[in-house]
Amino acid sequence: MEQKVATPIEKKTLIGSRVKKPDAADKATGKTRYINDMVLPQMLIGKVLFAGRPHAKIVSIDVSAAERLPGVHAVLTGKDAAGLKFGFVRDNVPLKEKVLCEHDEIAAVAADTEEIALKALELIKVEYEDLPAVFSPEAGREASAPQLRENFPDNKSLRFEFKHGDLATAEAASDFIADNIFRPHHVTHCCMGTSCAIADFDNNGKLTIWTQTQYPYNYKMDLAPALGIAPGDIRVIQPPVGGAFGSKLDVYPYEPIAALLARKTGRPVKVIYSREEEFKASPTRQAAIIHMRTGCTRDGTLTFRSADVLLDNGAYTSWGPTIPVIMMRTTSGHYRVPVVDFQAQAIYTNNPYAGSFRGYGNVQTTFATAQQMDILADQVDIDPLAFHLKNAQKSGEVTPQKSFLRECVLAECLETAARASDYSRKRAAYAAERGKPGRYKKGIGLASSIHNAGGAKIHKSDGIGTILKVDDYARVTVITGASEIGQGIDAVINLIVAEELGVPLEHITIINNDSDIAPWDVGVHASRTTFIAGNGTRRAARKAKAQILKAAEKMLGEPAAALELRGGSVVRDQCGTPLIKLDRLLRQMHFQAEPELVMVTDYYEPNSQPEGADHVSDHSAAYSHAVHIAEITVDTLTGEIKVDKITSAQDVGRVINRMGLEAQTEGGIAIGLGYALSENMQLEGGMLKNPCFRDYKLITAPEMPELEMHFIESHCAEGPYGAKGVSELPTIVIAPAIANALFNATGVRIFNPPLSPEKVARAIHETRQGGN
Amino acid sequence: MSLATEIKFTLNGRPVAVRVPVTMKTLTMLRDLLGLTGTKYACGEGECGACTVKVDGKTLNSCLMHAVDCDGREVVTIEGLKTPEGMNPMQRAFVDHGAVQCGFCMPGMIMQADYLVGENPNLTREDAQRGLEGNLCRCTGYTKVLDAVGSVVEQKCCGRC
Amino acid sequence: MQDIKTYLSPRGIDEAVRAMAAGDVTVFCGGTDLSPQVESGARQYTATLMNIRRVEGMSGIAEAGNLVRIGALTTVTEIRRDPLVARVASILAEAAEHFASDQIRNAASLGGNICNASPAGDMINPLLVLDAEVELARWQDGAVATRRVAMADFFLAPRQTAKRDGELLTAVFFARPATNFVACFRKSGPRPALEISTVSVGIGGRLDNGVFRDVRVAMGSVAPTPLRARHVEAALEGKRLDADGILAAVAAAKTDAKPIDDVRASAWYREHLVQVFTEEVLNHVLGN
């Protein structure tokens, strides 16, 4: 038979291209079945009775009428959960016998319908005796404050410290010191899909829980004590979720409540929050009082930075009060800081409690450090850009906490953003306009920050398991621990597999939502997933490729080293000539005399070091910087800030999926903008006054400014193809950039976000009154 | 139990008859009685747009609309945008432009975007921003959403000239 | 909660008001106010639930002689896009432009906005400036009877109006403004819309060779009810609209506004904004 000369298949890389999320079409057509949409046969609806008061004794609780209501299958109270302690310091229980905050879960009902469950809640009679309460960390440390927790004298919860060098000497050597108190506020995640869990026990006592969790494996460990079962008896299934942003990085009471109700009734139980419940009962971003001081010499060299941080722990301890782990990295590592003095104390209060939230501690810290950089530049009287550049670290430098900045392009980020926005010229021009009459003032502000970009080894492991198989039809299945919460790891995994194995994107399936199937991962957080799961996927794909090419070598008699996988075929690497279709090769491998299947496993553990009690360790496999320059127009009468443009420059290591990278940056900026301008949980006496979107204002489409994004590629040696993690920095840097722009425009500085119209108007008004 | 009444209307091009409690909202009817879970609940008070559907050609928040008010009207949900050939141009544009992240807001966002372009074939980016002000998204920052809408406007424009 | 016994969807005004005469009727139209209020427990359904959306003769915008009539069922979208409104009462279109979102505007009725009687009701403000009247229909002696009440007299106390039990708001009327009538509306909030007014100010009048006459000033969200700002009106009436005149009006605005602190703004900010907007709106009027 005459052989046709096959056309060569060119080498094409997908790295840096635009790859669609594989789930987008189902999501765009309403086909995706989110956890919120799920209904199981026999499923009951669980509803929770919240205390609705900040601090009280439960004198009596009577559930008899609720229990008698037809359609009610179980009613649980604190008694049923006694001793089921869970949480970061085991200070929480699923249902409470004492009220410590507004959203304390007092009782729970499982019923045939939501209507019946709600009716049953109304029938529960609780008699409370209100107790004096604590609503701020300052008040909580007062000697006269009521002690909220038996084992925590002075209401002191977690404490963190890091000191490096001699503070007194550094202060004495400083010509200028910025000294301010910043008060980052309570905000919350506002996932569009409200919190939801579905629990079901089998008759061997094994629990299956459908949840929105972002960390399926440690989740088992954390959920188990809340139920009094073994972590191994929990199967975690993660259906599609409507956002997470850090809010699902811990166990929250509704999850064990669903499970307790399921155990009691022997039926699946779904607990799902209304928006109001979501506002009240989901975690917040950690609120803090940061007393920060930064010094420098007359020539603009930083001398020290100190931070004395007081954290509003709220009533229970989730990830919120652990943010000092990151706060201190920024305090010590945001620019070259020779002397560092950091301490943070969390104080129990009767406020809502905080979890982790995109930007984890760094949003709050950068709000302080980046404003103080601006304040100091002003005192030294140099262009902030020059001041930043003078103190910017370079590749190879190590911070006082031993963060090793292997590839550092901070200076390039600064210069790129400044050049693109014409920063220095505009800043000077706007400052010159400041005192002059005119209602609308323009301002420009620069801010930057540093963040871990290669995971963060706060657990003993920061690793991931990957299983990859290529079947007889050359279809690839990746079974990975990496969770997908909308951020787009699915597209990244597809891209990497296609890059390595030369198969079409559509021929790849990802299984990553069942803890009985997929292997270990620490969870989607800390900007780690593209870095960690990207490496894991690449390593697994390369193992599979090696196996395939070895088989090809045997079959074709050409050396494996000279072969490549491209366009669904084995080709000669040099010329691209296809030699055999991949699926055919795979079938031949399978059905030959010594049959083999392509199924590989990989465990990737990044080369970072565990955090450690002294906080001196290279805890991430990479670090990265971002610079934002915000241009704003301020209505000095109404106080409204219109953000006209944001220019960002971020060290992304290497662009993998450009579309996903842009999307993460844009979305991150939007969350940062809300934090900076409008979002605010208005707490009065521990009670949330604005549990609705009407009064808790997210950024809407018309408020979104023009974005100009520059991705700087530093080529991270440890990262997949050189990439670094990206998704938190865009949220972190925006608020201080706007605050600095506000100063540039008006001479007013605001230390307690959000920079809401009223706050800005008042500050400007008071400055003017004061000036008169 | 609340009083119920039977209503008849057109849902995604097909006639339906359903008995609904008179206090029930259209959103609940669609999701719980008719099994169309594409339309989402995210606030229940008209602030987020996740529940957006088209009624007699105009978009509304189905969480506020009494289901009984659907009687005799023409209702289109996200499931009804799809054509026999597949996704409608707006859905395809959202997918192609990477506008979908967690996707929870997207059924409502796409319904509204599709409506806007239908109402105004010369929709500008600013018009689209204004027109989408009733649709909250926590993931995307709206930028790619606006890119997607813009691309559909352009296609329409090209189709004519 | 009371059980609903009857659901009605009348086609005619007579049918509607006849049923309302029996009492205990909850009327809804777009439901954009009623639904969230019931959901939050602030309000409860009564024995009869009545959908008025299909009542004939209660929609649309038309001229009748010197009067402009807007039916109560007319949606905010219809007002926003109506050519007649744009021509003769652009302040109404302006307010519609800054009203909620497209989806809400498509559902929200004019009658609902007025009957809900919120101090933040955005259609109310321009209608006060236009000196509009509402038409109220009721069933009396076996027939439909109507009466008209000036908008300025309609809002009695928080969420309380001159509309009596059994009365249906059927339409709004206002005299076609004179050709030299100028009016302008301003609502606060960094967002173009989807923002419940922290404060709104509407001002209109005839500009007669630089002199401002028949001045009407309305303020939203600065008192328990929508407000005609009589002090500002007095400060402006018959005066030249110049820098001094504007200054006097701004000073008077403080007297009219009686704001409170709430979750959306402090009294200080509201009072501050009312002055800022009074000045801004007057400058706009001048500019026109």
Ligand SMILES: Cc1cc2nc3c(=O)[nH]c(=O)nc-3n(C[C@H](O)[C@H](O)[C@H](O)COP(=O)(O)OP(=O)(O)OC[C@H]3O[C@@H](n4cnc5c(N)ncnc54)[C@H](O)[C@@H]3O)c2cc1C
């Ligand atoms: C997200 C959101 C944003 C909003 N933004 C704004 C805004 O920017 N500005 C603003 O002003 N409002 C706003 N509103 C409020 C609301 O949309 C308006 O007040 C709307 O006009 C009400 O009309 P409706 O047809 O929906 O009234 P419904 O809710 O149906 O009825 C409202 C009330 O009026 C009564 N009623 C209705 N029609 C009549 C009638 N003809 N005769 C007698 N009684 C009647 C009802 O019994 C009920 O008490 C907003 C609402 C939401 C949910």
Ligand code: FES
């Ligand atoms: S669910 Fe209807 S607008 Fe939010």
Ligand code: FES
């Ligand atoms: S894509 Fe997640 S809320 Fe819009």
